[in-house]
Amino acid sequence: MSTDSPGKDSLKTFSSLKAGGKTFHYYSLPKAADTLGDLNRLPFSLKVLLENLLRNEDDTTVDRSHIDAMVQWMKDRKSDTEIQFRPARVLMQDFTGVPGVVDLAAMREAVKVAGKDPAMINPLSPVDLVIDHSVMVDKFGDASSFKDNVTIEMERNQERYEFLRWGQQAFDNFRVVPPGTGICHQVNLEYLGKTVWQKDQDGKTIAYPDTLVGTDSHTTMINGLGILGWGVGGIEAEAAMLGQPVSMLIPEVVGFKITGKLREGITATDLVLTVTEMLRKKGVVGKFVEFYGDGLKDMPVADRATIANMAPEYGATCGFFPVDEQTIKYMRLTGREEEQLELVEAYAKAQGLWREPGHEPVYTDKLELDMGDVEASLAGPKRPQDRVALKDMKASFELLMETAEGTSGSREANLESEGGQTAVGVEDSYEPHASQPMKMNGEQTRLDPGAVVIAAITSCTNTSNPSVMMAAGLIAQKAVAKGLKTKPWVKTSLAPGSKVVTDYLRVGGFQDDLNELGFNLVGYGCTTCIGNSGPLPEAVEKAINDGDLTVASVLSGNRNFEGRVHPLVKTNWLASPPLVVAYALAGNVRLDLFNDPLGTDKDGKPVYLKDLWPSQQEIAEAVEKVKTEMFHKEYGEVFEGDDTWKAIKFPESKVYEWSDKSTYIQHPPFFEGMGPEPDPIEDIKDANILALLGDSVTTDHISPAGSFKPDTPAGKYLQEHGVDPHDFNSYGSRRGNHQVMMRGTFANVRIKNEMLDGVEGGHTRFVPTGEQMAIYDAAMKYQEQGTPLVVIAGKEYGTGSSRDWAAKGTRLLGVKAVVAESYERIHRSNLIGMGVMPLQFPEGVDRKSLKLTGEETISIDGLSGEIKPGQSLKMTVKYKDGSTESCELKSRIDTANEAVYFKHGGILHYVVREMLKSA
Template sequence: MSTDSLPTTLQTLEAAGTTYHYHSLPKAAEALGDIDRLPMTLKILLENQLRFADREGIDRKDMQALVDWQQTASSDREIGYRPARVLMQDFTGVPGVVDLASMRAAVERLGEEPSRINPLSPVDLVIDHSVMVDHFGDASAFQDNVAIEMERNRERYEFLRWGQQAFDNFRVVPPGTGICHQVNLEYLGKAVWTKEEDGRTLAYPDTLVGTDSHTTMINGLGVLGWGVGGIEAEAAMLGQPVSMLIPEVVGFKLTGKLREGITATDLVLTVTQMLRSRGVVGKFVEFYGDGLADLPLADRATIANMAPEYGATCGFFPVDDETLHYMRLTGRDEAQIALVEAYCKAQGLWREPGHEPIFSDTLALDMSEVEASLAGPKRPQDRVALQDMPRAFAKVMDDDGKTPTSSEEKGRLFSEGGQTAVGVEESYEHHDSQEVDLDGQAFRLDPGAVVIAAITSCTNTSNPSVMMAAGLLARKAREKGLVTKPWVKTSLAPGSKVVTDYLAAGGVQDDLDALGFHLVGYGCTTCIGNSGPLPEPIEQAITEGDLAVASVLSGNRNFEGRVHPLVKTNWLASPPLVVAYALAGNVQQDLARDPLGVDRHGQPVTLKDIWPSQAEIAEAVEKVKTEMFRKEYAEVFEGDAVWKAIEVPESQVYQWNAASTYIQHPPFFEGMGREPAEVEDVDRAHVLAMLGDSVTTDHISPAGAIKPDSPAGRYLQERGVKPVDFNSYGSRRGNHEIMMRGTFANVRIRNEMLDGVVGGETRHVPSGEQMAIYDAAMRYQQEGTPLVVIAGKEYGTGSSRDWAAKGTRLLGVRAVLAESFERIHRSNLIGMGVVPLQFPEGETRQTLGLTGDERVSIKGLSALTPGGKVEVTIEGDGGETTLEALCRIDTANELAYYRHGGILHYVLRKMIGSA
């Protein structure tokens, strides 16, 4: 593409005695215009365009659009973005590795060397989503949970072990090591990336996409990154651009300092509430202001982590002295640190005091005004001040149809063991409570009982100040003689082994253990629903009393039903507050005023009495040493003896196991030749489903539990898997047979071909029978009949779920005809060889009176041009209608993917030199 009159931008800089080449933004500005007030995030995108200016699909207009963004603070231009690397977790990473393995099998079938198929960009996969809290509250919990995890996931782990040794540019962090985002922050992230190119060392911004929404955490280190779906991630790892619109950028100005007793968690919950209220979905958020000078990097990462919760694509913090301090603390090489400083200052990517870029919108927060907070009961943006928690829970009960009583019950909730409550404003009738006998202890379980108290999730376990605060609070509580309530399931799941090291060095792990917060695993647990079962008497009491109980967790997600199916209210809180609520035992208690319990002398103990001071926390944080990071990350890719003992063949091509219910060879490349066949028109297709407006990828993609009577459930039972061992769709993403059976199977999807039916059903038109969408698709396939889906506005909204497109393709759908598309799902459909078509303006399924019984033909697919028109003929009882539909293949790259049958086919042929 043309880069007319753009001067050479390749420059050199020196750092720690090494010469680096880089594409200079100031040099580019001489031709494109001043970029001093361009947001840092857009400067990084500009450098990305500049560096790949000689590649297909990028021209000067893309770069000029980024510079001109300063005039209107918005743009409608779509660009191709090539991140430096890709991050995966095991749930979302397994299908990506399955596709790579399948590509190798296809290459071998074509007579080429399979080892030619490798990621072109560095890929790190961290196994962190599979550990569950089956055991808790004792010193053996960690080992017990790891043993169960390895047994439960052996098939998947064998496959990933094979991938670890088979692929170049692909590393696996074994289970029991940490959470991908914390490992990324503490070890993988470099702030500035380098590679050898044409005999010189090229330096450029460290950027990434990840297959987990909280990839944004790395923005705290000045690394631009965000979460994407599997197809986009696979495209990135195989050297293809991620298609994106130049975003709006919202500036968030931070001033002041946090007050005594206020934590980074309180800050992030406040920021989340503010940004969600303002509306930043699909936008970049960039933090600026002189308050950053006093904001530790761990606090920045806490805020960046929750970008999905406030709705932004990312929450970015620029590089400054604090970035270098954190890199030094976490054991990064001094030469790397010197490069980061030199590069960012040369490129205008270094935060300078008083600098205020141009933004699409701005917000401001004086951090001294932040107060102690939680968020809940089911959305992370619903912040509740600590003193308002009793009223917040009372509202939950009121909304749930319960009737609050007067203060006649005051003092009862916390009377066990001689403790007395003071000032409880709301409580509930006795019949809402249940008598429980657990391990010889008899007590009454009341509404608001905290049945789960979990220090968990990357958001907070990456932050030494809040983790040490939790340990110090536990120490003070232990000294006072306070104990955790017997109905509370406690757990500690740090994001890396470094946390264990510094909690031990600070002398507080024993105190946490004494209150039941033993180590249960290193990974995502409670936050993603891996909280494990509650003790059976507790579950029985909740069920029989229909009790509204609570979890308190230091996570980032608290959606209804996510943490545990029996826990109706879930509250996000800082780690020290998690400990405090384990002591209190009930969210109805006002921790700002009421005693947590009584000491050994019968005197009331309040939260204020045991809350550590900032000075005490700072002293404890001094125990965090660089040597801890260097020790724990020295062999981060090695794994323990059990991981190493997993036997896998040292083959370049995976040996598929036909009996596996977790990993299967997908049929994407069956019959694929060296050259793409001419795209055939669609002749008299049947309609598989006719859907309304705002159908989301959650409606389309398989997710959640597998029902025994569903097509996927029947498939598993036919192979000897009992319903109790089904696991979830998420854990079986490497088996296309299960995933295609779960596509369009959501219990809330509405197919307009059926009156009043909710769920994944359709009508097989030739026979008139109602059946599961999967079953109908297979019957059509046997009959040799192509399929289409017809829909309304905003088809494919929501998260970028790759199986929403993969499943559509495997069911035999050739085209989706809708009124409009969500951008990412539209791109994913093309990436799987499914053509997205848009109704002409003014025409819809309703204006045409469609019932779903029609036959649909599409002509002109072999002669498509980006943004062109195609002829769609619809035959029905009322006659024949011909439309000129808009083809939503918008770019030349997308058209190439479609003509090859999908992006993976295009890349495969390119790798063997036939594309």
């Protein structure tokens, strides 16, 4: 229970300040230091956590030992103390938000069945849900693209939007930002974030740091505004909404010192790709990263937010920037009230949260970057941390083609980055497939290997940053003036994260030129970055398939995992918006943009990238045209929606009226038969292996978000329920229907199950008969036999998006445990939140050393005793010949709270049981 009460003040820290003509009360860190000792060099991010503990001290969930542990951190620079963090608010997007609201509705149903008031299931913390993940690039390249895509989106997602409209009226503290407004992280940065939160209590106004958790991994973008927040699974976010604290170990904090300035022609995107590469190489999974150094003095919040956004890509929990003059400057530009700005500055300075020149906190570890060393870069072909210098792109792709593991659907290029050097996994060499003839726009042409078939200015990462967006506009303007055209096979799109971008591109005079090159507005949403790239033109798809061509996408996003952007596009490259435009003109990543022309001008003369690239002065002059009035205009009625949204009809009831006919929203089975006490946990005996997986298996591999085909289990299910393949929509949009999602679990077209030789896609071997079949079909057969299942994997299991269905689907398939070499933070937490045990191999032991083929049975002992954080459990492998081998596994239940959740079969089960007990 949170106290937040001025009356409870064991450290005598309660104080007050005046700002904006008003008195605010707060829990003072300097006053606490009188008792605790000097706190000045505690990292800023940990100061925010310390204030959270001081404010919520209740001698139950937070006591003096937790506060003392934060102080001790400065001496040890790490800690194994578990703390309870209570964020001020929760942020959701619709792909994760719909299943979150489905869970809340199912919890209300469970409470109703138990004979209690269902209204007890209600958010206690403010929740904002932004509908941004549903728009797809069905139409592109003309003036009606935006209108057409919005119309299709509303038709396609009618059931989902009716459900969200129901949730809007059924739950308190729950706001919905309608479709066509922007991306949740950009809306958060430009409008929702306050940096200092406040609430009235006991006749006083309490001020405290704005903090949040979000159901999208890129929630970290808000760290650029001095707001501590990070992504959690939908399951964990739902618990936070319902008053449960976020259980965490006090993190290690890695300090990243920024010095110098970017050189002429280098963008914020180049900077962030460099930072991502450095931090992923350093190893910061599960840690906080905090940026410091005098290079921050002139770094605008837009650049900071670009870096903070990519925290999931470098593996950190968050990438935090402290409050300073740049914070205030950005908040003023984006239309925050002057009273709020006064409060932010006064509070940050009073609490020691204001960055002062030369200040250097104590960190667990450090690294440093002189921004003058950053060069023009991309990242790919399938991981955000694999940076490639622009000057090396041609050679990098040629090397990829020469030494790829294979050329057809079962094998693909595997370019990895190790120790800053490019290393290529080699199986065999081959001749690149020949280019394919095709007809585009009535003209005969050819599609070559390396062709850029998607060029997308997309994603909150870069479209929130006026400098790179204006740079893209300037390149388009110069290209059009010289008579250049986009290559006909390139699918172009512009999907900004907020309507403000449209305003300033128009005022800058760039939108017409972008339109001329095919970068018409297609929607305000994530689009290509999350796999909503839509279909390629038929001629392009046919040429790719006929020639088994390795082609490329170039996007200004943050994710380029296998099979994510488009199932036919094997190499995907992250780049700045101006480079996206440049590659649309070039048409192929095999060009050396430093030396090869992008095209020819009206006089037939070659035009090079250097002829189009804008100067810093040109960009700065364009950015000056971004005005506060634009933000006031676009955010004035942000929660209203258009007439179509307002006209949606929905049931006005506290308990949702489920429909068996819906293919989008179904009553999930998680609470069926749930008793007042959890069932005892049993050891796992003679489990079969459902999938044997390698390294860097992402949540996209486990639970895809993109399109799917009619012959998949999900496609067959929808067709059986009267849905035409044209209306399948995406896996992400179907997350409110567990029947679709469990069929889509482990169904990515690029996932490789090592139980099958050279086969890609969601298949496995059903061991009792030796048959190859879809993973879903095999799991259902095992369930019929009462056979438990496990998944075996390599390093970095669960990398990527905070995708709760990657855990929910795993549970519904009957998987009792996952055994991996290491885990990414969010997915590990999600598995526990769904009652699936994450286990870790000891050093030197893995699936290869155990010689696993998938035909073995697995037994795990020790689960039937007391569940404790980090305990050892014994795994026994029984081989086909009857021999056995055993090893000790480490439980990755890391905290006492997680142990409680696991014993209850999941975090939501625990919450419902606790609420029923107290009712």
